[in-house]
Amino acid sequence: MPRPRGEYPTPASWWGERRRRENARPGPAAAPGRQRSPGRGRVDTQFARASTRRSRSITCLKEHVCLGMLNPLYRTARISLALGLCTLGLACGDDDVETTGTSETETDGTETEASTTDPTTSSSSDTTAGPGGSDSSSSDTDTTDPTTDPTDATDPTTDPTTETTDPTTDPTTDPTTDPTTDTDTDVTTDPPAVCGDGVVEGDEACDDGNDIDTDECLTTCELAACGDGFLQEGVEECDDANDIDEDECPTTCQNAVCGDGFLWEGMEECDSAGEAIDCDDDCTAVECGDANVNEAAGEECDDANDVNTDECLDTCAAASCGDGFLWDMMEQCDDGNLDPDDGCDEMCMSEFCDWDVMSLPLPVNVHPNNFYGDIAWDANCNLLVTSSFIDGLYRVSGQNGVVTKPVAAFGVNSVNGVAYRPADDLIYVSTDGPSRLYTVNNANQVAQVASWPSTVNAIALAPEGFGAYGGQIIGVSTQTNVFAYNPANQQIAIVGTGPGGGILSGLAFSADGQTLYVVNYNQGRVDAVNGAGVFTPFFSGLNSPDGIALDTDGTRMFVAHYAGGSRIDQISIPGAMLTAGPAVQLDGGYYVSGLIVDASDDVIYKTSAANMAQIASFNAP
Incomplete structure (x- = not known):
């Protein structure tokens, strides 16, 4: 079915x-009169x-x-x-x-x-034989x-x-x-991408649907980037579409500034992205005196001046004790070292005494008669005074000018030189006839420590800078010899001998302690002697010079001599030039033998007047 x-x-x-x-x-009806064969x-x-x-x-x-x-x-x-x-x-x-x-x-x-x-x-085109044997087509x-x-x-x-x-x-x-x-999903039929439609498709990196080139998506549907020539707001400060770092817009798309590490041609001398040994942080070359402190270049300060008495030297180093420059209001002295017992201690406090000469009853009479002698400071800035041809040691108080005689006699005929040595807190005294070296302690006790090879007229303590003789007692003799007494072994050595003979009558050390100046009484000159004992002529033309002293900063030398009368003249150091006019003319004075200068440039000296040995002073600013 x-x-x-x-x-x-x-x-x-x-x-x-x-x-x-x-x-x-x-279907259609059969034709009339025609029967279908079974x-x-x-x-x-x-x-x-x-x-x-x-x-x-x-x-x-x-x-x-x-x-x-x-x-x-x-x-x-x-x-x-x-x-x-x-x-x-x-x-x-x-x-x-x-x-x-x-x-x-x-x-x-x-x-x-x-x-x-x-x-x-x-x-349909095939033919088939019918029952009667005749052919019939499909038609x-x-x-x-x-x-x-x-x-x-x-x-x-x-x-x-x-x-x-x-x-x-x-x-x-x-x-x-x-x-x-309805829809064919084959990609070949998809419509082409359209930049600006707000839809990211195809090869587009972005599509924000606008025609703004200052945001993160360009009108070409490409992401904004430094170097594309478009200034991206809030991100870029500039965009010059090149790869040059030396113009006003580096490849970081940030405006060129000092410190960005790029040398901006025509605007910067250097740019090390901060301080460097050869570049300041203001993009200028390092130069001491430009008021820019560059620690990377070793500068400690820079006050843009060449003054060496303030807190910053002209080398851009901070002022300090021992640099050889006197720091105003901060240092009393600066001898270029930190050695004590050389007139300026390790704290740049002066080991030179400073007398208030206006309050002292100067001149003050020390002893009668007009005789030679020398002067020196003691530990308390009192003035020690010797008297040739008269035995004993005198002291003038720095507080009130009162004269005392701590040592009545050394048992000799004449006391010539005197010096104080802080290292052992002793006063050293040289005598004549016989020529010996004594010490005096705080109890005024006397002890002989050595005998000089020849008569010594003056002595002084050698600074640490004086070669192998630093800290020793130096004496000058009547035979042009320079001796050194070593308290450590109580031995005496010859430092050197001056040329041409003569009597060495006085001595003083330079501020740095490396040079010893000696006065040749007979030759009328001053010689410079180094730590190796070598003599060099320094100044000549003096008449019977005796006393000699340097100011505390070592720039001036004061020399006492007799030129138509007793006088004290100044000589410049360096230069060895006699200053204009005499420092002081001592009318009526017999002779000046001892000199010393305090921290206030007060020149204190020993002279004779009215048959009395006196201590007087004048200021030499």
């Missing part, structure tokens, strides 16, 4: 619906149905292939099914004919034997059977009148009702 219409196994598509409707239409009718019917099956198989394949093109999801499953069904010769969409049964039902309801003829062996086939009409298998597009399917009866039959059949 034929299957009911609702049980046809093919998909419920608009193609199947069409076939069902076409099969349901009645045998021939069966043969004709089988032949027509075979032709129809072939036509429908081809049509079926076309239909499913077409549907596959419309819907990719349909394409894969349905083409495979269509190929299988069509190959077997199944009538696509024909639910009126049993393709595998043994009988068929005609349109008039009679049952006939099913055809087993291979549809591939028949054609003679009875057309009353709709299944034998080859027009039934025609492509539906050739008969628009057959498009009667109601899409409302089967939603799958109308392609417009199935959104999955």
